Amino acid sequence: MLARLQSATGRDNLIEQMVLLPEPKKPFSKEPQQVKAVNLIVAYDASPNSHTALDIAFWIAHQTRLATNAEVTVQAVYVLEQNQSNQYPNVLSLPIQQPPFECQISEISQSTTQVLTQPQLQTVVTPLQQADIILWQARSLAEEWQGCFKSHLRFGCISTELKKVVESEAADILFVGCNSVNHPMIKALNSNFPCAVLGIPNCIDE
Known part of the structure; x- marks a missing residue:
């Protein structure tokens, strides 16, 4: 995937820049590999870097689909940190010690349009509404x-929930808006992460 990206952009160092955690080693199999569905996960929080990561994921997904005819799914994951949600216990209507859980986005408040189309209103936006917007x-x-x-x-x-989604969705790659192996997020994911982790290249603005 990255080789195709390098070729299309005329760069020869994207692999070195973008691979922040390598793909874990898998047992060697002599059986022919069948074309399988590809799952690309993006850690998304609406920041410029996460926008870039999502754009790169879409581009790679498109090129992969054209080259292999494989079914490719891009998935964005936004994690509302536990300590942040605990500041608003009435929003979730859950005890503070309630274990983390996943919501289908369709179940979240539908007030997004009102918030986006009427920014002049000084409306208090709850964490769930903000997540809906993101x-x-x-x-x-x-x-x-x-x-x-x-x-x-x-x-x-964040790191725990990203790992859970990657495992449940059998993801091939996790994209993050980081450009260094020394980023705290990459250190939190650690070397035992179940799939390769790709960041954004340093040369993105060149």
Whole structure:
């Protein structure tokens, strides 16, 4: 995937820049590999770097689909950190010690349009409404790609919840808006992460 990206952009160092955690070693199999569905997960929080990561994921997904005819799904994951959600116990209507869980985005408040179209109103936006807005932005970007897209809202520790989604979705790659192996997020994911972790290249603005 990255080799195709390098070729298309005329760069020869994207692999070195973008691979922050390598793909874990898998047992060697002599059986022919069948074309399987590809799942690309993006840690998304609406920041410029996560926008870039999502754009790169869409581009790679498109090129992979053209080259292999494989079904490719891009999935955006936004994690509402546990300590942040605990500041608003009435929003979740859950005890503070309630274990993290996942919500389908369709179940979240539908007030996004009102918040986005009437920014002049001094409306108090709850964490769940803010999460709805963030994932709505990701879905808007996905419409341009016109491919298979899913979004997830998770509650808890970011690194823990990302790992859970990667495992449950059998993801091939996790994209993050980091450009260094020394980033705290990459250190939190650690070397035992179940799939390769790709960041954004340093040369993105060149």
